[in-house]
Ligand code: SF4
C-alpha cells in the first residue's frame with residue numbers, strides 16, 4: 001500500500017508526519033519504505049538518519065544539434081513548448097535546464113540534425129534508518145525539472161511494503177508525479193488563514209486527480225476553527241489533530257522524532273495508518 005503525505009504549502013509539518021508515520025508503522029512489525037520525493041529540499045534523512053548503502057545519478061536525455069547537418073529552418077524551436085531550443089543567428093542553442101526531454105524537436109527536424117545525450121540532473125540514495133527502508137531523490141542545484149527523479153524513485157517501490165511518500169509542497173506537476181496512483185493521500189495543514197487557503201488549493205488538486213484523501217491538522221490549537229468548518233462543509237474527513245506541543249518543536253529543531261517525545265504519538269499514528277488501511281481495503 002502507498003500512502004502519500006502532501007501539503008498545499010511548506011512548513012506545515014508534512015515531513016514530521018511522514019517520517020514519524022513510517023517509523024510508527026515499522027514499530028508495529030510492518031515492512032515500511034519511505035520515499036523522500038521532496039527532491040528540491042529533501043530532509044527526511046535528518047530524522048530517519050539512514051545508513052546510505054547505494055547512491056546513483058539520475059540522467060535525462062537532452063538534444064544536441066549536429067551543426068553540419070542543420071539548415072537553421074527553426075522547426076525545432078517552433079515545436080518546443082518549453083522554449084528550450086532556439087535559432088540564434090547562425091546557430092541553434094539548447095537551454096538544457098528548460099528542456100523536458102520530450103523528444104519533440106528530434107521528431108520534427110527535417111535534416112536529422114539532432115541527437116540526444118545524457119545529462120545528470122540529480123541523485124537517488126538508498127539505505128536503512130530506524131527500521132525503515134529509506135529512499136531519497138535530490139535535484140542538483142540549479143536544475144528546474146524534478147519529475148524524472150520522482151519517476152525513478154517511485155520505480156524502486158517494493159509493492160509488498162507499506163510505502164510512505166513524502167511529496168513536495170504545493171500543487172504543481174512535481175506533486176502530482178509524486179502522489180498519482182497512490183492508495184491514499186494525507187493533506188497536512190494548519191488552522192491559519194494561509195493554511196486554509198493552501199488546503200483549498202490542495203483539495204482542488206485532489207478532486208482533479210480523483211484520489212482518496214483526508215486531512216491532518218497540525219498545531220491544531222494555534223488558529224481558528226475555519227479549517228474544521230471548511231472540512232465539514234466539503235465533507236472531508238479530518239483524520240487526526242495534533243495540538244501544538246513545544247516538545248515536538250524542540251525535537252524537530254534537533255532532528256529528533258516526535259515519537260520519542262511521547263509514546264502517545266506512536267499509538268495515534270499507528271491508528272491513523274489502520275484507519276487509512278481500512279479505507280483503502282473497503
Ligand atoms: S529543425 Fe533541425 S535543421 Fe531545423 S533548425 Fe532545428 S536542428 Fe536545424
Ligand code: SF4
Pocket residue numbers: 062063079080081082083084085094098099100101102103104105106
Ligand atoms: S526535447 Fe522537447 S523540451 Fe527539449 S528542446 Fe526538444 S522539444 Fe524542447
